[in-house]
Amino acid sequence: MIGHMISIIALAFLTTFLARYFNLAYLLGFHLVIYNQHPGPCRIVPGIDRGSEDITVTSHGLAFISSGLYPYRYIFDPTVALHPTPGKIFLFDFNHPNERIQELHLIGNFDRDNFYPHGISLHEDTDEIRLFVVNHFENNTDAVIIFRFNEKEKSLSHLKTITGKTMYSVNDVLAVGPESCYYTNDRYSITPFGRKYEIILNLELGNIGFYEPRGKDRIVASGYQAPNGINTSPDGRYLYVASSRHQYITVFERKSDNYLNEVQRINVHTGVDNIEVDRESGDLWLGCHPIPALLPEYMANLTKRVGSHVLKVHFDSSDAPYSDVDIQQVLMDDGTLVSGSSVASFYNNKMLIGTVVDKMAYCEIKNT
Ligand SMILES: *[C@@H]1O[C@H](CO)[C@@H](O)[C@H](O)[C@H]1NC(C)=O
Numbered sequence: 001m002i003g004h005m006i007s008i009i010a011l012a013f014l015t016t017f018l019a020r021y022f023n024l025a026y027l028l029g030f031h032l033v034i035y036n037q038h039p040g041p042c043r044i045v046p047g048i049d050r051g052s053e054d055i056t057v058t059s060h061g062l063a064f065i066s067s068g069l070y071p072y073r074y075i076f077d078p079t080v081a082l083h084p085t086p087g088k089i090f091l092f093d094f095n096h097p098n099e100r101i102q103e104l105h106l107i108g109n110f111d112r113d114n115f116y117p118h119g120i121s122l123h124e125d126t127d128e129i130r131l132f133v134v135n136h137f138e139n140n141t142d143a144v145i146i147f148r149f150n151e152k153e154k155s156l157s158h159l160k161t162i163t164g165k166t167m168y169s170v171n172d173v174l175a176v177g178p179e180s181c182y183y184t185n186d187r188y189s190i191t192p193f194g195r196k197y198e199i200i201l202n203l204e205l206g207n208i209g210f211y212e213p214r215g216k217d218r219i220v221a222s223g224y225q226a227p228n229g230i231n232t233s234p235d236g237r238y239l240y241v242a243s244s245r246h247q248y249i250t251v252f253e254r255k256s257d258n259y260l261n262e263v264q265r266i267n268v269h270t271g272v273d274n275i276e277v278d279r280e281s282g283d284l285w286l287g288c289h290p291i292p293a294l295l296p297e298y299m300a301n302l303t304k305r306v307g308s309h310v311l312k313v314h315f316d317s318s319d320a321p322y323s324d325v326d327i328q329q330v331l332m333d334d335g336t337l338v339s340g341s342s343v344a345s346f347y348n349n350k351m352l353i354g355t356v357v358d359k360m361a362y363c364e365i366k367n368t
């Protein structure tokens with residue numbers, strides 16, 4: 001009898017383990033093959049070599065690009081990790097796509113040598129454009145730095161560096177006011193060991209924080225697997241957060257006290273990284289990792305190029321939960337053109353594809 005019980009329990013454990021294991025193997029995409037598909041003519045934009053992890057575009061078609069992700073936490077290739085150089089912010093003009101990109105001068109009282117930008121977000125007012133930048137300092141402190149964009153001088157003036165107890169593994173930021181923002185913490189652990197096992201065990205320990213000058217910083221939603229890219233619907237009522245490994249987007253309703261209320265999960269079946277939103281249509285543009293299994297090897301040796309994947313998500317209405325979610329594949333690339341896509345930014349039938357540590361691609365969109 002006892003022996004029988006033990007075998008039932010053992011079988012239950014084995015089944016659970018196998019289910020988890022196969023689910024993980026499936027999500028990692030070991031079985032996938034990439035067939036190239038481009039939406040029109042595509043090319044590499046010269047001038048960027050150390051990543052274009054996040055891209056965001058103004059209502060007039062100026063795209064900001066963050067380049068030079070923190071090597072100690074994300075990139076283990078010795079050619080980068082042993083020779084870290086501070087990151088940069090570049091500017092690309094969708095209205096003049098053949099002109100050279102420009103590096104923006106960073107001015108003001110902040111530690112230029114300690115600049116390793118990650119997620120970025122824009123706040124546009126009638127007379128001012130602000131850029132919010134997630135920064136990883138070398139001492140392992142994370143911050144959101146707010147800059148003012150000076151269009152004539154092509155520079156960014158430092159206004160404020162925000163740090164806080166709830167900003168410890170910040171991946172992306174969403175500006176919602178001149179000095180207030182949401183941000184994602186993609187891990188709960190800050191030690192390399194904890195960070196690794198949190199992912200291997202598929203734990204849902206990430207969270208989303210909110211900062212405002214008068215209320216300081218606080219967590220407003222928690223219990224998500226590696227929250228990554230964050231963005232908002234054009235009307236500001238909903239927030240979208242990507243969970244890369246579990247391959248879904250969570251739709252949140254923003255409450256009047258700025259806490260977030262989950263209203264829907266959308267499975268995208270690919271390693272979704274950053275989310276850009278087309279202001280006119282409300283469509284989501286997703287930069288994704290089609291075969292996440294290959295990413296660790298790639299981060300350890302950047303010659304082992306990986307695939308790129310871009311999806312467009314269209315909703316039937318402006319009220320969530322969305323009943324009809326139409327997901328289209330815009331681009332799939334085996335890494336020959338562009339390796340490790342993390343973001344796709346759309347403007348007027350053109351698109352930029354940014355990458356975690358590689359170059360940036362530009363495509364005209366003719367056939368979707
Ligand atoms: C880490 O470095 C930044 C920039 O130099 C500084 O603002 C912050 O206080 C430092 N944090 C710690 C814990 O030393």
Ligand SMILES: *[C@@H]1O[C@H](CO)[C@@H](O)[C@H](O)[C@H]1NC(C)=O
Nearest residue numbers: 077078079300301302303304
């Ligand atoms: C990276 O991989 C290539 C083969 O793809 C190999 O030749 C090279 O030695 C590797 N570099 C390191 C640092 O391991």
